Amino acid sequence: MEITNVTEYDAIAKQKLPKMVYDYxxxxAEDQWTLQENRNAFARILFRPRILIDVNKIDMATTVLGFKISMPIMVAPTAMQKMAHPDGEYATARAASAAGTIMTLSSWATSSVEEVASTGPGIRFFQLYVYKNRKVVxxxxxxxxxxxxxxxxxxxDTPRLGRRESDIKNRFTLPSNLTLKNFEGLDLGKMDEANDSGLASYVAGQIDRTLSWKDVQWLQTITKLPILVKGVLTGEDARIAIQAGAAGIIVSNHGARQLDYVPATISALEEVVKATQGRVPVFLDGGVRRGTDVFKALALGASGIFIGRPVVFALAAEGEAGVRKVLQMLRDEFELTMALSGCRSLSEITRNHIVTEWDTPRHLPRL
Incomplete structure (x- = not known):
């Protein structure tokens, strides 16, 4: 079967993977309302395309924290990728590098930071969970x-793990042949089986619930690296994040896996963007499945987007080739959306190119 869009990998992954892994x-979380809404909210945003603009050349390149990338589409951190495919994070790292974009490696990866670095050149970010033991961090x-x-x-957004009922039913745990590689030598790499979700028990035991804004400042004392705060959904927290020294903000609801009935990230995005007043870049994570979604996020002020589930589903289906294909399909769709909207570069994508349900009725601007 010829794969023509990103969503088609989901069904293939479902066939290929053990139920416990696919469900994970x-x-x-809970009723999965936000999970549906992460997609549905994109569908309620419509385009106002401009015509008769020479779109022979389209430039999708951009910079993120000073790093040049080929397109504003990056790879979100997703845990335990070797459950999807034996090559796991290695394959994802190589695919992202080939696409000229950024990969974010999860703390809970099944390959270590050193192993991922060994796959070759590429711009990579590291997603961090703060453990109770700060020496480990x-x-x-x-x-x-x-x-x-x-x-x-x-x-x-994870002082405790959200209630994911399929993980409870399946008694989810990391398959015995795998470990959380970054914590292997620290006796934190294994997940015990539990009466409910093994991951929820692991988080309850290891992740620091006292995490607060002062820890964002503490983090800056132990590293020179820029810190992106991932999991912001309100303007209030966006402002505090900037005060606390964040280099950027990722609007994320954790793939709808934490608190159910929070808004879709695309619905929360504009409030966060307005609150930052252009002082730091804002990125969107959650629900992106089409190039049109990427355009909508940029029109609402995002500097770029991150994709999560499409990567693991494509990885399960076709390994590295699948991840390459997902990034290529999104790139091609995004380029086409730009052309058909009359935008030749990312700077030409404006708020006037879309209409949302919260917009006031328009009065035509005088030409």
Whole structure:
């Protein structure tokens, strides 16, 4: 079967993967309302394309924290990728590098920062969970820095793990042949089976619930790397993040896996962008499945987007080739959306290119 869009990998992954693994990747929290809304909210934003503009040449290149990338589409951190495919994070790293874009490696990767660095050149960010044992955190951040990672994406929406009912039903745990590689030598690499979700028990035991804004400042004392705060959904927190020294903000609801009934990230984006007043870049994570989604996010002020589930589903289906294809398909769709909207570069994408349900009725501007 010829794969023509990103979403088609989902069904293939579902066939290929053990139920426990597929459900872990695919599910959201509780009623999964936000999981649906992450997609549905994009569908309620419409285009106002401009015509008769010479779109023979389209430039999608941009810079993120000073690093040049080929397009504003990057790879989000997703845990335990070797559950999807034996090559796991190696394949994802190589695919992102080939696409000329950034990969974010999860703290809970099944390949270590050193292993991912060994796959060759590429711009990589490291997603950080703060453990109760701060020595562990310090060590990990130093290792990421030494391995050539360029930024820390600090996940701030997970003082406790969201209630993911399929993981409870399946008694999810990391398959016995795999470990959380970054913590292997620290006796934190294994996940015990539990009466409910093994991951939820692991988080309850290891992740620091006291994490607060002062820790964002503490992190800056142990690393020179820029810190992106991942998991912001309100203007209030965006302003505090800037005061706390964040180099950027990732609007994320953790793939709808934490608190259910938070808005879709595309719905929260504009409030966050307005609150930052252009002082730091804002990125969007969650629900992106089409090039049109990428355009909508940029029109609402995002500097770029991150994709999560499409990467693991494509990885499960076709390994590295699948991840390359996902990045290529999104790139091609985004380029076409730009052309058909009359935008030749990212700077030409404006708020006037879209209409949302919260817009006031328009009065035509005088030409």
């Amino acid at each position: 990747y695919a599910s959201g 310090e060590q990990l951040v130093r290792r990421a820095e030494k391995a050539g990672f360029k930024a820390i994406a600090l996940t701030v």
